[in-house]
Each structure stands twice: as structure tokens, then as C-alpha cells.
Amino acid sequence: MPVTVLITGATGFIGRNLAADLSRDGCAIIALSRHAKDARAVLGAHVRVIEDLREVMEDEPVDACVHLAGARVIGPPWTPGRRQTLINxxxxxxxxLIELMRRLTRPPRVFVSASAVGWYGCPDEQGNAPCDESSPGTPGQFQSDLCAVIEKTAMQAEGLGTRVARMRFGVVLGNDGGAWPMQAAMARLGLATVLGSGRQYFPWVHIADAVGLIRFAIENERISGPVNVVAPASSTQAEFAESLAQSFGQRVRLRFPEAPARLCLGEMADLLFKGRLVEPRVALTSGYEFAWPGLHPTLADLATRQNHGTRYV
Structure with missing residues (x-):
């Protein structure tokens, strides 16, 4: 493992789990945050928090850089201004970060950059054609164009001799952040919902495997280029809703139609009502072993942890 890891977005859902996991193994963590006091409260005194990359000296050893920061994609409608905000x-x-790498006496040996399965876009409602890391994007769809810009920018680090892993995340499930807590609260009340037809695929991954795959990319010199961070067991949104309800002893009783949501959300509704069947081919062929490959055991585990008040951080 690298000795020192610089993380952006370290106070976010994935970032704080990653920072805690690396810290337990003795890694030194440098966290970039606009709000240092709040970040120290979240991450603990053992994490060095900086507000400006200029606080990192030229001769400091930074073995790996993990870039997770960015505005939430699901939020205000994708107006032209909002789209530019998401990109910027x-x-x-x-x-x-790349300027920092140029300034350092020894650039990081690996740059792990967060992207998303939105790279593949949504060619149809169900997205039945399987996608792996070699599959093309869908130019003209904003979620695909956004990922393309993110990944193209990250690849500039390769010119410094730094290995770049572009992590294409599906929906990350955990009981201390992300989409699962709100969905779980609804399911516990018997309000689990099928979105539209429910036949659209829902690429997901357990937080333990999201962290595990980032670490795998950091440690494994063979990993470069795109990496799909999704579980190997694919499921539709209806299957996800049913399994989520079952994890709390409930049934799916509700269905939310697409038309009113699309009137409010526009193209952003694609994130909910369209999907792609995404396969983690790079992870599997490189020897990564998923801790949580199946949907039902994953959701049962998260429900149990919530019931007992235990988390992954």
C-alpha cells in the first residue's frame, strides 16, 4: 500500500469510508476540503486536512491521489448553468491536482478519478445490451458527455508518468450515506416504489466493494483506464425495489409513472427511468473478489446494520 494518499471529497459518503479504511491500515491521509474545521470533525485528528493544494510542499511524498469531489448530479434541473456547474x-x-503533480518532486504513481456508469448513456428504456469498459459512450446525452469530459481531463496525468484509473461508479449502497438511507426509510414504512416500468437496469455496488475497488486500483499496477464499479449480479429497478422491501419485511405497493417526473426533471429523469446493464469485467478479470456480489444479501446486510446501529466508517 502507498504510504500517503491525497483524497478530494474525503468528507463525502465514499471518501470518508475510504479514508477510514486506509487509515486503519496505517496510511497517511491528506484531505482537501473547503471547510477544514468541519472536515476535521468528520474525519478525525489523524487525517491532515488542507484547504489549498499549495499547502503540499514540492518535496512531500504523495504516493496516490484519489479524486472524488464534485457537485451532486441529482439535484436542480440540468439547465445550461447547472450543467456547467457539474462539469466545473x-x-x-x-x-x-495535475498542477500539483507537476510541482511535486516525485509525482504520485497512481491517480484514481471518479466517473460514473453514466458514461454509457441510455440508448433505450431497458438498456438490455450489456456494457463493459470497452463499450462506447453516447454523445449528445449529458450524463455521457459529463463523464467523457471528466475522464479526458483526468487522463492528462498520464503525461506525467502517473497511472490513471477512471472509476465508473454505479449507485453506491451503504447505511451511512448515498441513496440507500432514504430509500430504506420509505421501504420500512411499506412505501418501496417501482419507477416507471421497473424493467430498466439498476447498476449498484455495496460501499465495501466501492472502497475495495478503489484500493484495488491503487494497489494493482495492472489497473489503468476505465473500471466499472458495479456488482456482478445485475438487477432491474423493480427487482431492487422488491428486494429492498423484503429486507424490511414489506412488499412493493407503489409505482411512480415516468411522465410527471420527466415534466419536472427533463433529461435528468433518465437517471431514474432508464438504465444500462453494466458489467465489471476489468475487476473480475483482474482478480478482484467482491465481498457483496448479490443484491438480496447486500440489502439484508444493510438493513441488519441499520437495525443494530452499525456502520462501515
Whole structure:
């Protein structure tokens, strides 16, 4: 394992789990945050928090850089201004990180950059054609174009001799952040919902495997280029809703139609009502062993942890 890891977005759902996991193994963590006091409260005194990359000296050893920061994609409608905000919130920091790498006496040996399965776009409602890391994007769809810009910017680090892993995340499930807690609260009340037809695929991954795959990319010199961070067991949104309800002893009783949501959300509704069948081919062929490959055991585990008040951080 690298000795020192620089993380952006370290106070976010994935970032704080990753920082805690690396810290337990003795890694030194440098966390970039605009709000240092709040970040120290979240991450603990053992994590060095900086507000500006200029606080990192040229001769400091930074073995790996993990870039997770960025504005939430699901939020305000994708107006032209919002689209630019989503792009800038990721690429501006990427450019700053690459400038830091140029300034360092020894650039990091690996740069892990967060992207998403939105790279593949949504060619149809169900997205039945399987996608792996070799599959093309869908130019003209914003979620695909956003990922393309993110990944192209991150690849500039390769010119410094730094290995770049572009992590294409599906929906990350955990009981301390992300989409699962709200969905679980609804399911516990018997309000688990099928979205539209429910036949659209729902790429997901347990937080333990999201962290595990980032670490795998850091440690494994063979990993470069795109990596799909999704579980190997694919499921549709209806299957996910049913399994989520079952994890709390409930049934699916509700269905939410697409038309009213699309009137409010526009193209952003694709994130909910369209999907792709995404396969983690790079992870599997490289020897990564998923801790949580199946949907039902994953959701049962998260429900049990919530019931007992235990988390992964």
C-alpha cells in the first residue's frame, strides 16, 4: 500500500469510508476540503486536512491521489448553468491536482478519478445490451458527455508518468450515506416504489466493494483506464425495489409513472427511468473478489446494520 494518499471529497459518503479504511491500515491521509474545521470533525485528528493544494510542499511524498469531489448530479434541473456547474466542480479540481503533480518532486504513481456508469448513456428504456469498459459512450446525452469530459481531463496525468484509473461508479449502497438511507426509510414504512416500468437496469455496488475497488486500483499496477464499479449480479429497478422491501419485511405497493417526473426533471429523469446493464469485467478479470456480489444479501446486510446501529466508517 502507498504510504500517503491525497483524497478530494474525503468528507463525502465514499471518501470518508475510504479514508477510514486506509487509515486503519496505517496510511497517511491528506484531505482537501473547503471547510477544514468541519472536515476535521468528520474525519478525525489523524487525517491532515488542507484547504489549498499549495499547502503540499514540492518535496512531500504523495504516493496516490484519489479524486472524488464534485457537485451532486441529482439535484436542480440540468439547465445550461447547472450543467456547467457539474462539469466545473469536477474538472477545476482535476486541473489543480495535475498542477500539483507537476510541482511535486516525485509525482504520485497512481491517480484514481471518479466517473460514473453514466458514461454509457441510455440508448433505450431497458438498456438490455450489456456494457463493459470497452463499450462506447453516447454523445449528445449529458450524463455521457459529463463523464467523457471528466475522464479526458483526468487522463492528462498520464503525461506525467502517473497511472490513471477512471472509476465508473454505479449507485453506491451503504447505511451511512448515498441513496440507500432514504430509500430504506420509505421501504420500512411499506412505501418501496417501482419507477416507471421497473424493467430498466439498476447498476449498484455495496460501499465495501466501492472502497475495495478503489484500493484495488491503487494497489494493482495492472489497473489503468476505465473500471466499472458495479456488482456482478445485475438487477432491474423493480427487482431492487422488491428486494429492498423484503429486507424490511414489506412488499412493493407503489409505482411512480415516468411522465410527471420527466415534466419536472427533463433529461435528468433518465437517471431514474432508464438504465444500462453494466458489467465489471476489468475487476473480475483482474482478480478482484467482491465481498457483496448479490443484491438480496447486500440489502439484508444493510438493513441488519441499520437495525443494530452499525456502520462501515
Amino acid at each position: 466542480s469536477r474538472t477545476h479540481i482535476t486541473h489543480a
